[in-house]
Amino acid sequence: MPRAQSDIEAGQERLVELAxxxxxxxxxxxxxxxxxxxxxxxxxxxxxxxxxxREALLEAVAEYWFRPKVAIMEEVVASELPPRRKMYxxxxxxxxxxxxxxxxxxxxxEMYVELGNxxxxxxxxxxxxxxxxxxxxxAEAMGEGFFPGLEIxxxxxxxxxxxxxxxxxxxMGMLMDRLTEEKLARIIDAVFDGLSAQDRxxxxxxxxxxx
Amino acid sequence: MPRAQSDIEAGQERLVELAxxxxxxxxxxxxxxxxxxxxxxxxxxxxxxxxxxREALLEAVAEYWFRPKVAIMEEVVASELPPRRKMYxxxxxxxxxxxxxxxxxxxxxEMYVELGNxxxxxxxxxxxxxxxxxxxxxAEAMGEGFFPGLEIxxxxxxxxxxxxxxxxxxxMGMLMDRLTEEKLARIIDAVFDGLSAQDRxxxxxxxxxxx
Numbered sequence: 001m002p003r004a005q006s007d008i009e010a011g012q013e014r015l016v017e018l019a020x021x022x023x024x025x026x027x028x029x030x031x032x033x034x035x036x037x038x039x040x041x042x043x044x045x046x047x048x049x050x051x052x053x054r055e056a057l058l059e060a061v062a063e064y065w066f067r068p069k070v071a072i073m074e075e076v077v078a079s080e081l082p083p084r085r086k087m088y089x090x091x092x093x094x095x096x097x098x099x100x101x102x103x104x105x106x107x108x109x110e111m112y113v114e115l116g117n118x119x120x121x122x123x124x125x126x127x128x129x130x131x132x133x134x135x136x137x138x139a140e141a142m143g144e145g146f147f148p149g150l151e152i153x154x155x156x157x158x159x160x161x162x163x164x165x166x167x168x169x170x171x172m173g174m175l176m177d178r179l180t181e182e183k184l185a186r187i188i189d190a191v192f193d194g195l196s197a198q199d200r201x202x203x204x205x206x207x208x209x210x211x
Numbered sequence: 212m213p214r215a216q217s218d219i220e221a222g223q224e225r226l227v228e229l230a231x232x233x234x235x236x237x238x239x240x241x242x243x244x245x246x247x248x249x250x251x252x253x254x255x256x257x258x259x260x261x262x263x264x265r266e267a268l269l270e271a272v273a274e275y276w277f278r279p280k281v282a283i284m285e286e287v288v289a290s291e292l293p294p295r296r297k298m299y300x301x302x303x304x305x306x307x308x309x310x311x312x313x314x315x316x317x318x319x320x321e322m323y324v325e326l327g328n329x330x331x332x333x334x335x336x337x338x339x340x341x342x343x344x345x346x347x348x349x350a351e352a353m354g355e356g357f358f359p360g361l362e363i364x365x366x367x368x369x370x371x372x373x374x375x376x377x378x379x380x381x382x383m384g385m386l387m388d389r390l391t392e393e394k395l396a397r398i399i400d401a402v403f404d405g406l407s408a409q410d411r412x413x414x415x416x417x418x419x420x421x422x
Binding site: 082084085088154157158160161162164165166168170171174175178179182183185186187188189190191192193194195197203204205206 | 293295296299365368369371372373375376377379381382385386389390393394396397398399400401402403404405406408414415416417
């Protein structure tokens with residue numbers, strides 16, 4: 001008799017947690033299915049019922065790692081906050097979550113950074129999802145008159161660059177000691193006020209190359 | 212008879228260039244004084260006249276790598292440009308130089324990133340120097356009324372974070388494909404207009420935590 005889907009899922013979840021513990025101990029490069037099976041006290045054949053390949057396991061690890069960040073993004077985007085505050089919360093809540101993880105165990109944090117760099121395919125869909133949600137906030141802000149004269153894609157790219165230390169995990173790790181929620185708030189204000197400024201006239205540098 | 216100082220310096224320069232070629236080929240971790248001596252066709256004893264230790268050689272490599280960037284910073288700071296344009300040129304000229312180096316040889320670029328991460332002591336004084344020059348531009352901008360209510364150190368930190376993809380070499384390498392001078396110009400305008408905005412009132416998020 002085939003196992004119930006929920007049994008499979010509960011088993012997968014438990015194995016992903018074991019895999020994460022192994023990754024945090026020694027990094028993801030060394031991780032093998034064999035090792036996860038040993039740690040779980042099951043045979044490789046039994047493990048294969050849950051994960052057919054190392055790639056499938058790593059994909060599940062990525063899903064597990066990103067799940068609470070995705071929950072934050074969904075909650076913030078669905079909220080009734082005004083767009084500026086929404087964008088602040090969009091970055092701040094994930095930054096605080098990652099900062100706390102970093103403080104609790106900087107080596108484990110670094111292991112996930114390395115894993116993400118090596119298996120960027122598994123990460124890309126989450127980066128795309130974050131861009132999708134951020135674009136929704138940008139569109140909402142544009143509806144209120146912010147970012148005049150800018151396309152959504154250009155605005156998205158500029159914001160991702162201006163806020164990179166608070167959202168790109170590898171960059172965050174490099175600069176963690178200098179990051180604060182207060183600075184992030186000032187940067188988000190500068191994003192809204194600065195990318196919306198219209199009256200700088202000849203003083204601006206962004207017209208230089210067009211001139 | 213001791214060699215003339217200029218002879219020593221010319222010899223050091225030539226050896227640093229050889230060391231850079233070796234670093235670009237195989238990274239800095241593997242670099243030994245022995246290897247540089249072989250490449251230069253001299254004995255280790257002769258090499259020791261120029262560099263007493265591997266650390267001294269790496270320090271000279273850092274000086275050599277940063278020299279043209281320091282020249283740009285000095286030239287821009289000494290120029291008569293208005294502060295906003297000065298800040299743009301301060302970042303843009305170094306970004307273009309590093310981007311061109313990256314395009315010419317991305318592997319060699321990565322070797323210097325790794326070397327800088329490993330021997331951050333040799334790099335720190337250049338980071339401090341860049342902060343010093345940027346602070347001069349910020350002070351000049353403040354003299355013209357920009358960044359009201361912000362301390363120089365806070366402004367420096369905010370700008371370094373907002374412009375991180377264009378100045379922190381490791382971050383630049385990660386995001387290189389998405390960087391452009393046009394985006395940098397828009398970010399510098401957002402720095403000046405956004406960090407100088409005063410009339411956002413209750414809309415701002417940077418007063419949230421004080422409230």
